[in-house]
Amino acid sequence: MDVLSYLVFFLVVAGIYAVATLGLNLQWGFTGIMNVGVVGFFGVGAYTAAYVTGPNYPDAFGGFGLHPLVGYLAAMVVSGAVAFVVGLPTIRLKHDFLAIGTFGIAICIQLVAMNWKSATRGFDGLHSLPKPFAAAAGSPFAANLAYLVMVVAIILLVTLALERMVRSPWGRMLRAVREDETASAALGKDAFRVRLQTFVMGSGLMGLSGALYANFTGFVSPQDLLPIFTFQVFVMLVVGGSGNNWGAILGAVVIWGLWTATETVLSALLPPGLQQQVAAVRIVMVGLILVAMLLLRPQGLLPERRNVSPEARLKP
Amino acid sequence: MMQVIADGLVAASFITLGVVGLSMIYNILNFPTFAQGDHIAVGAYFALGVVALAGTAGSVAGLSFGWPLILGLFCAAVLTAVVALALDRAIFAQLRRRDASRISLIMASFGVALMLRYMIVMAAGHDPHYYAFAITPALNLGGVRIQPNELISIAVTVAMVVGLHLFLTRTWLGRSMRAVSENPTLARVNGIDVGRVVRWTWIIGAGMAAVAGVLLGVVVQIHPFMGFELLLPMFAALIVGGMTNIYGAVLGAVLIGLAEALTIRYLAPEYRQAVSFIAVFVVLMVRPQGILGEKP
Amino acid sequence: MSAPVPHLAVDDLVAGYVPDVPILRGMTLSVATGEIVTVLGPNGAGKSTLVKAVAGLVPARSGEIRVKGGSIRGLATHRLVAAGVAYVPQTENVFTRLSVEENLELGGLSAPAEVRARMAEMYALFPDLARLRRLAAGRLSGGQRQMVAVARALMARPHLIMLDEPSAGLSPKLTEMVFQKLEEVRRTGVTLLVVEQNARAALAISDRGYVLAEGRQRFTGTARELLSSPEVGELYLGTRTRLAS
Numbered sequence: 001m002d003v004l005s006y007l008v009f010f011l012v013v014a015g016i017y018a019v020a021t022l023g024l025n026l027q028w029g030f031t032g033i034m035n036v037g038v039v040g041f042f043g044v045g046a047y048t049a050a051y052v053t054g055p056n057y058p059d060a061f062g063g064f065g066l067h068p069l070v071g072y073l074a075a076m077v078v079s080g081a082v083a084f085v086v087g088l089p090t091i092r093l094k095h096d097f098l099a100i101g102t103f104g105i106a107i108c109i110q111l112v113a114m115n116w117k118s119a120t121r122g123f124d125g126l127h128s129l130p131k132p133f134a135a136a137a138g139s140p141f142a143a144n145l146a147y148l149v150m151v152v153a154i155i156l157l158v159t160l161a162l163e164r165m166v167r168s169p170w171g172r173m174l175r176a177v178r179e180d181e182t183a184s185a186a187l188g189k190d191a192f193r194v195r196l197q198t199f200v201m202g203s204g205l206m207g208l209s210g211a212l213y214a215n216f217t218g219f220v221s222p223q224d225l226l227p228i229f230t231f232q233v234f235v236m237l238v239v240g241g242s243g244n245n246w247g248a249i250l251g252a253v254v255i256w257g258l259w260t261a262t263e264t265v266l267s268a269l270l271p272p273g274l275q276q277q278v279a280a281v282r283i284v285m286v287g288l289i290l291v292a293m294l295l296l297r298p299q300g301l302l303p304e305r306r307n308v309s310p311e312a313r314l315k316p
Numbered sequence: 317m318m319q320v321i322a323d324g325l326v327a328a329s330f331i332t333l334g335v336v337g338l339s340m341i342y343n344i345l346n347f348p349t350f351a352q353g354d355h356i357a358v359g360a361y362f363a364l365g366v367v368a369l370a371g372t373a374g375s376v377a378g379l380s381f382g383w384p385l386i387l388g389l390f391c392a393a394v395l396t397a398v399v400a401l402a403l404d405r406a407i408f409a410q411l412r413r414r415d416a417s418r419i420s421l422i423m424a425s426f427g428v429a430l431m432l433r434y435m436i437v438m439a440a441g442h443d444p445h446y447y448a449f450a451i452t453p454a455l456n457l458g459g460v461r462i463q464p465n466e467l468i469s470i471a472v473t474v475a476m477v478v479g480l481h482l483f484l485t486r487t488w489l490g491r492s493m494r495a496v497s498e499n500p501t502l503a504r505v506n507g508i509d510v511g512r513v514v515r516w517t518w519i520i521g522a523g524m525a526a527v528a529g530v531l532l533g534v535v536v537q538i539h540p541f542m543g544f545e546l547l548l549p550m551f552a553a554l555i556v557g558g559m560t561n562i563y564g565a566v567l568g569a570v571l572i573g574l575a576e577a578l579t580i581r582y583l584a585p586e587y588r589q590a591v592s593f594i595a596v597f598v599v600l601m602v603r604p605q606g607i608l609g610e611k612p
Numbered sequence: 613m614s615a616p617v618p619h620l621a622v623d624d625l626v627a628g629y630v631p632d633v634p635i636l637r638g639m640t641l642s643v644a645t646g647e648i649v650t651v652l653g654p655n656g657a658g659k660s661t662l663v664k665a666v667a668g669l670v671p672a673r674s675g676e677i678r679v680k681g682g683s684i685r686g687l688a689t690h691r692l693v694a695a696g697v698a699y700v701p702q703t704e705n706v707f708t709r710l711s712v713e714e715n716l717e718l719g720g721l722s723a724p725a726e727v728r729a730r731m732a733e734m735y736a737l738f739p740d741l742a743r744l745r746r747l748a749a750g751r752l753s754g755g756q757r758q759m760v761a762v763a764r765a766l767m768a769r770p771h772l773i774m775l776d777e778p779s780a781g782l783s784p785k786l787t788e789m790v791f792q793k794l795e796e797v798r799r800t801g802v803t804l805l806v807v808e809q810n811a812r813a814a815l816a817i818s819d820r821g822y823v824l825a826e827g828r829q830r831f832t833g834t835a836r837e838l839l840s841s842p843e844v845g846e847l848y849l850g851t852r853t854r855l856a857s
């Protein structure tokens with residue numbers, strides 16, 4: 001029972017990561033646009049959900065006590081809107097600008113969450129967020145299981161929708177945009193629109209991921225907004241296979257599994273009092289996995305199924 | 317007001333020393349490396365190691381440091397350059413050889429950045445360190461209060477930027493670098509060994525970052541995130557000044573440093589980094605190529 | 613008596629940008645010392661690829677490339693200058709952000725005094741450049757850039773120079789001037805391989821020529837033969853007229 005309840009907990013978190021990884025896959029895997037601020041959009045989603053669904057905090061903004069489903073929708077919309085504002089000036093430029101812009105927005109979002117205490121309660125965070133199913137399910141285990149079912153359903157829904165989209169004529173345009181940065185500049189307006197669309201939609205998914213997280217743990221704080229999160233999602237996508245939605249999901253489960261397993265193993269091996277070192281070793285190890293994958297198997301565990309002619313892949 | 321300018325120039329000196337390398341790496345290797353911030357921290361910790369071995373940071377001429385730290389500065393520059401070269405050899409060169417996309421390079425650099433940062437944590441923990449605890453009296457220059465250490469930072473930065481300018485315009489290797497940054501193929505046709513230029517780019521870029529780290533450690537403190545916290549200001553300086561122009565990057569660093577000092581003084585110190593981001597945004601809206609950049 | 617060793621010999625060369633897509637499919641060509649040889653051919657025939665392959669910018673999959681009898685196949689591009697071979701690319705052949713003088717200095721792979729002397733010779737050969745020496749090359753006209761590119765290539769005193777469409781984008785008058793300069797260059801003992809679209813102007817100064825099509829040699833002959841060959845005219849102009857009438 002203990003193991004089972006841990007497994008459910010583990011899978012919920014992996015599923016939450018998977019939603020963000022699917023978002024990055026839409027941006028990077030399919031359209032070739034870079035987002036170095038995944039955690040920023042995740043954070044916007046998490047805080048949005050907290051405000052929409054949370055209780056009325058006396059010392060912070062909001063708390064509308066609405067249903068979590070409303071929170072999920074609001075999180076997607078607000079994260080997408082932030083992406084729109086960031087994307088508008090940067091996305092028509094070279095990839096580097098979007099990379100730097102998204103990196104910057106993520107840092108700013110964390111700064112706001114930390115320092116705008118009258119709205120965010122700073123490091124105290126927003127707590128007591130409603131957990132769906134908690135009341136109805138009876139036991140915490142049943143609630144988590146119900147949450148897992150919901151997360152899996154959302155992932156399936158999102159994945160099937162994405163699969164349909166990327167196989168449509170619109171999806172083929174994404175690839176055209178991805179294959180060549182300069183040629184897509186010649187596509188002009190269309191390329192710009194397609195890039196912006198995928199950037200906004202992908203960031204919306206990252207926001208959804210944040211909302212799912214907020215209502216699962218019942219608590220959000222600036223501690224959840226560290227660059228490590230972005231890095232984890234990178235590794236998940238690279239390991240799973242960028243350009244493959246199922247790969248993105250697989251990568252999330254595999255890397256989250258490794259991440260939690262190493263914590264257990266390292267804590268057991270190293271003497272107590274070295275928690276900082278454990279966390280650091282784990283990050284270095286996952287960094288090595290990222291680099292090794294990029295070098296040795298850049299296509300990932302589940303490679304993209306190509307329907308592009310090989311000539312279109314040639315470098316100029 | 318003069319005080320704000322002085323504070324801004326001090327902040328700008330660290331940004332400048334970091335962004336010059338960032339700009340060179342960007343122009344020659346064609347991607348913005350997210351590891352440049354952590355080169356700064358790595359350098360600071362290498363010097364800390366030397367000072368720890370010597371047992372003291374020493375003290376000369378009213379400064380809070382002396383020969384051991386100066387020796388540490390040189391060791392830090394060399395060792396950080398070696399680290400950057402090794403990382404290039406093991407990772408970035410391999411990716412280039414495989415014709416990896418720029419996004420892969422950016423991602424790899426992000427991974428390298430985290431690895432460097434947390435290797436520091438592994439070795440030295442999260443707590444801040446200092447080269448020395450000696451307190452030096454601030455100088456009063458016509459009403460502007462400035463630490464001798466801060467003056468040294470500005471002076472070293474100016475000297476290094478001038479030196480770099482002379483190197484880039486007067487030496488064959490420097491000119492080769494400018495040539496490679498513009499057109500690597502034509503550079504090879506001219507008999508320039510691009511591999512050698514790339515190696516020197518890492519050496520100079522990481523070496524200057526290490527100097528930034530040591531100076532920042534002397535003026536403020538040493539901690540594992542000290543370089544990461546400079547990354548956004550450096551990127552901002554790069555964009556504000558113009559990605560393709562190293563002098564633009566220096567100008568950008570000065571502007572960002574002044575903007576930060578103004579924010580600290582008149583707005584909210586904790587939002588210092590956000591200023592960089594807003595500057596980036598304004599510039600991208602108005603003049604995407606930056607102040608001194610060329611139209612693409 | 614054995615035949616003299618050709619200055620440049622390309623033998624059954626197969627080369628291309630990506631594996632399994634050969635652009636040159638068995639190209640053979642030779643240039644004797646002191647000759648000017650022109651390579652003609654329709655767009656996309658592989659002319660630029662040929663000179664790029666000799667320069668080591670496009671990998672050779674099979675075949676041989678020899679300079680004065682020694683193989684240079686697989687030689688790194690940056691070693692070519694030291695081997696005495698210069699190459700002027702078809703496009704982007706000057707450093708636009710560097711001044712004219714810096715462009716020339718980069719071409720001269722030797723001691724500073726030697727570079728100064730050589731630069732003086734270049735300014736004598738191209739007097740216009742002396743006036744423009746401080747200007748960024750990006751601000752020059754097309755013809756002036758072409759002169760910078762040629763002068764830059766000559767800086768290291770090559771014995772063989774390969775030029776890819778030196779007259780591209782130039783007015784007829786400038787074209788004539790560029791070819792005149794090339795003849796002067798030849799008189800200093802340099803061997804030239806010229807890729808050209810402007811067949812008449814190029815053949816006028818050439819000893820011999822090759823016509824390349826689909827990655828292979830289609831015709832070869834003396835400049836006079838090519839000028840009067842109806843097949844060359846057809847390949848070139850799409851009509852059965854001869855280039856020289």
Ligand SMILES: Nc1ncnc2c1ncn2[C@@H]1O[C@H](COP(=O)(O)OP(=O)(O)OP(=O)(O)O)[C@@H](O)[C@H]1O
Binds near residue numbers: 316629702
């Ligand atoms: N960088 C490249 N990558 C892949 N294929 C290329 C590249 N450059 C040229 N090609 C292909 O090689 C073939 C020959 O090109 P090349 O440039 O040699 O032609 P060319 O004879 O010089 O034509 P032009 O007269 O137009 O200059 C063309 O089909 C072209 O598409």
Ligand SMILES: [Mg+2]
Binds near residue numbers: 659660661702776
């Ligand atoms: Mg050509």
